[in-house]
Amino acid sequence: MDYLAGLNHSQRAAVEQTEGPVMIVAGAGSGKTRVITYRVAHLIRKGVDPFNILVLTFTNKAAKEMRERIMSVVGQEAKNIWMGTFHSVFARILRVEAELIGYPRNFTIYDTDDTKSLIRAILKEMNLDDKLYNANHVYGRISSAKNNLISPQEYNKNEAIMAEDIANGRPQMGQIYLTYAQRCYRAGAMDFDDLLFKTNVLLNKYPEVLHKYQHQFKYLMVDEYQDTNFSQYLIVKRLAAVNENICVVGDDAQSIYAFRGANIQNILNFQKDYPDVQVFKLEQNYRSTKMIVNAANSVIEKNQNQLEKNVFSENEDGEKIKVARAFSDNEEGKIVAEAITQERALKNLRYKDFAILYRTNAQSRAMEEALRKINVPYKLYGGTSFYQRKEIKDLIAYFRLTFNPNDEEALKRVINYPRRGIGDTTLEKILVAADQQQYRLWDVVVNAQTFLDGRSANAVSNFGLMIQSFQAMAKTNSAFDTAMHIAQHSGILKDLYEDKSVEGLSRYENIQELLNGIKEFSEREDIEEKGLDVFMQDIALLTNDDNDKDPNADTVSMMTIHASKGLEFPVVFIVGLEENLFPSQLSLNSRSELEEERRLFYVAVTRAEKKLHLSYATSRYRWGTLNNCEPSRFLDELNPACLELDFKPRSTVMEAGGNFQSERMAWKQKDTESFSKPKPKVVKTTSILPKAHVPTPGFAPSDTSTLQVGMEVEHERFGFGKVVNLEGNRPDIKATIFFKELGQKQLLLKFAKLRIVQ
Ligand SMILES: Nc1ncnc2c1ncn2[C@@H]1O[C@H](COP(=O)(O)OP(=O)(O)OP(=O)(O)O)[C@@H](O)[C@H]1O
Numbered sequence: 001m002d003y004l005a006g007l008n009h010s011q012r013a014a015v016e017q018t019e020g021p022v023m024i025v026a027g028a029g030s031g032k033t034r035v036i037t038y039r040v041a042h043l044i045r046k047g048v049d050p051f052n053i054l055v056l057t058f059t060n061k062a063a064k065e066m067r068e069r070i071m072s073v074v075g076q077e078a079k080n081i082w083m084g085t086f087h088s089v090f091a092r093i094l095r096v097e098a099e100l101i102g103y104p105r106n107f108t109i110y111d112t113d114d115t116k117s118l119i120r121a122i123l124k125e126m127n128l129d130d131k132l133y134n135a136n137h138v139y140g141r142i143s144s145a146k147n148n149l150i151s152p153q154e155y156n157k158n159e160a161i162m163a164e165d166i167a168n169g170r171p172q173m174g175q176i177y178l179t180y181a182q183r184c185y186r187a188g189a190m191d192f193d194d195l196l197f198k199t200n201v202l203l204n205k206y207p208e209v210l211h212k213y214q215h216q217f218k219y220l221m222v223d224e225y226q227d228t229n230f231s232q233y234l235i236v237k238r239l240a241a242v243n244e245n246i247c248v249v250g251d252d253a254q255s256i257y258a259f260r261g262a263n264i265q266n267i268l269n270f271q272k273d274y275p276d277v278q279v280f281k282l283e284q285n286y287r288s289t290k291m292i293v294n295a296a297n298s299v300i301e302k303n304q305n306q307l308e309k310n311v312f313s314e315n316e317d318g319e320k321i322k323v324a325r326a327f328s329d330n331e332e333g334k335i336v337a338e339a340i341t342q343e344r345a346l347k348n349l350r351y352k353d354f355a356i357l358y359r360t361n362a363q364s365r366a367m368e369e370a371l372r373k374i375n376v377p378y379k380l381y382g383g384t385s386f387y388q389r390k391e392i393k394d395l396i397a398y399f400r401l402t403f404n405p406n407d408e409e410a411l412k413r414v415i416n417y418p419r420r421g422i423g424d425t426t427l428e429k430i431l432v433a434a435d436q437q438q439y440r441l442w443d444v445v446v447n448a449q450t451f452l453d454g455r456s457a458n459a460v461s462n463f464g465l466m467i468q469s470f471q472a473m474a475k476t477n478s479a480f481d482t483a484m485h486i487a488q489h490s491g492i493l494k495d496l497y498e499d500k501s502v503e504g505l506s507r508y509e510n511i512q513e514l515l516n517g518i519k520e521f522s523e524r525e526d527i528e529e530k531g532l533d534v535f536m537q538d539i540a541l542l543t544n545d546d547n548d549k550d551p552n553a554d555t556v557s558m559m560t561i562h563a564s565k566g567l568e569f570p571v572v573f574i575v576g577l578e579e580n581l582f583p584s585q586l587s588l589n590s591r592s593e594l595e596e597e598r599r600l601f602y603v604a605v606t607r608a609e610k611k612l613h614l615s616y617a618t619s620r621y622r623w624g625t626l627n628n629c630e631p632s633r634f635l636d637e638l639n640p641a642c643l644e645l646d647f648k649p650r651s652t653v654m655e656a657g658g659n660f661q662s663e664r665m666a667w668k669q670k671d672t673e674s675f676s677k678p679k680p681k682v683v684k685t686t687s688i689l690p691k692a693h694v695p696t697p698g699f700a701p702s703d704t705s706t707l708q709v710g711m712e713v714e715h716e717r718f719g720f721g722k723v724v725n726l727e728g729n730r731p732d733i734k735a736t737i738f739f740k741e742l743g744q745k746q747l748l749l750k751f752a753k754l755r756i757v758q
């Protein structure tokens with residue numbers, strides 16, 4: 001079979017144009033990612049060694065999916081393609097080359113927490129007001145300097161930058177950046193931005209290294225090119241300079257990361273950088289119905305800054321976009337949850353055909369609660385990663401120290417955890433000693449008897465000896481044996497085991513889960529190097545989506561719009577369409593920021609294949625207080641012919657075909673209207689959800705046909721409970737279960753995920 005048969009004429013032309021610079025700027029759903037996927041398969045079929053292909057994607061998940069598709073065409077060879085996010089690919093290269101730029105190969109990757117904790121420590125040492133020099137703000141400033149390739153030395157020499165900091169009342173920013181960079185260096189650590197910054201340093205300073213990779217990566221492809229920052233842009237440009245076989249795809253209308261330094265100009269300048277570029281246009285949207293494509297076009301045309309594009313669909317006309325109004329965020333959740341259940345039954349869909357998208361993570365609470373109430377299974381994407389949990393980070397800090405004892409954030413984290421008599425004063429003394437003598441903290445630890453006295457010297461030196469024993473252990477033992485040994489001998493396992501609270505138990509189980517993961521890793525047959533150091537390498541770059549145990553599970557997906565980029569779902573709900581939320585309050589000051597919010601809305605709308613639902617609430621809790629909300633201006637901007645209102649408009653103008661503007665006015669004069677729904681009571685709330693249950697490791701639902709009253713069960717989310725009643729006939733048996741944490745609940749057995757405990 002012709003493996004390129006699944007492409008239209010222009011897509012195929014873009015795939016077959018394998019040589020020279022190629023650019024595809026095209027609207028959402030037009031097959032850009034598909035072109036990259038097929039292009040890689042095509043190259044390999046033509047005889048190109050997968051090792052010579054580099055593909056940069058926006059998420060690890062996207063890379064994984066792409067690799068699987070390519071594998072289905074070319075087979076196992078696809079394993080050798082260099083494919084992943086900028087951060088993961090260049091972290092891998094830096095591991096090989098780090099020593100050239102003065103870093104150990106086992107350098108640590110500082111995650112956001114490590115970075116902020118280091119910044120706070122520096123602010124404290126410099127006696128700076130941490131309100132004025134807010135750690136997040138400082139982090140943002142350093143990050144943006146690095147992404148623009150401004151080193152700390154250049155920063156301090158740059159008069160314009162210094163003047164800006166002085167004008168903002170933060171004259172010490174340059175000094176903070178300098179100290180921060182020195183501390184990272186001393187610790188053998190790179191933060192996320194360093195992975196790109198140091199790659200640039202490496203490629204700039206070492207022509208032979210640049211040369212090596214230029215010749216290795218004969219073909220380069222970049223997806224979502226509109227969201228690359230300057231640092232990423234330059235890496236790609238340098239690597240492609242010899243062969244110029246570079247293909248970038250993107251959509252300027254979907255550029256949504258300007259706040260993180262992404263520069264839409266990169267796509268606009270591509271033609272200047274490569275005058276002989278071949279440009280391909282893709283205009284047909286294969287993803288969505290005509291209705292959705294029309295609605296999306298009607299929104300994005302309101303932006304002044306955009307490239308002309310014509311996007312059309314030849315799919316079915318499709319249903320109108322449903323707009324729902326709720327009187328509170330909780331009611332909005334209820335409307336969404338009920339719509340999912342109904343539509344699923346009516347159209348014979350699966351839960352995984354649905355996605356709920358929101359502007360801010362905080363909005364997930366009301367949605368989650370509503371879904372739980374009627375037993376709709378869901379998965380939250382982009383929440384905190386498993387590897388960000390405290391207990392996991394603690395154990396990993398011991399691993400980090402074992403392989404890089406200079407890792408100061410890891411050292412500070414566990415030097416006295418579990419408690420071993422090294423108090424804050426002693427730690428302070430170690431920090432001061434290191435600073436005064438220009439030593440690394442680790443040097444002070446191993447020479448504790450010189451710097452400290454008495455009991456604390458002994459405690460610190462024993463800590464050092466313990467880490468050294470871990471290092472010796474790691475040299476000759478498997479990843480799992482080493483990890484287990486460290487978990488036991490550091491005292492972490494014992495400390496968690498002794499904590500019998502529910503949280504303590506779940507922390508203990510998480511550690512077990514981590515150890516299980518390491519065991520699986522030790523037993524993998526597809527990789528050669530299986531040491532704990534290899535397992536550790538990219539942990540800081542993982543998100544919870546990468547830790548997805550069961551990607552095929554039938555669950556509703558919930559995520560922010562930012563996280564939904566590149567994805568698609570048959571039915572999409574965009575919730576919280578209210579002024580000051582979406583568009584966000586912070587974006588209302590400038591046109592460019594408002595345009596970015598509009599692009600974000602465009603991204604959200606274009607995720608839907610068959611059906612789109614929009615909703616807003618007229619009141620919502622934010623920061624603990626109840627606020628009145630107005631419908632979002634984006635509702636006005638959609639072509640009204642595409643909309644179907646699910647409620648009786650409050651304004652007569654709107655009812656007569658007017659717009660949400662009039663609905664907003666009517667809302668302002670709300671007293672003149674009568675409400676059918678009761679107003680919510682104003683009460684301050686904290687989360688009313690009980691703590692999420694963490695299923696026992698290896699949780700697998702049992703066959704419930706043998707379930708009897710009196711049995712103990714574990715529910716995936718509700719935790720442990722006892723069956724108190726069973727009623728109805730198969731397959732519609734209802735079980736009443738008394739859950740320890742939640743009390744009594746009735747569940748339909750055919751849907752409930754229960755494990756029979758005994
Ligand atoms: N020629 C084609 N025939 C059939 N289906 C296609 C074709 N081209 C693309 N598709 C399908 O259309 C959908 C959108 O494609 P793809 O995700 O590659 O678009 P995209 O341009 O990358 O979108 P986005 O801008 O959202 O990233 C996918 O489901 C893809 O498989």
Ligand SMILES: [Mg+2]
Pocket residue numbers: 032033034223566
């Ligand atoms: Mg795509």
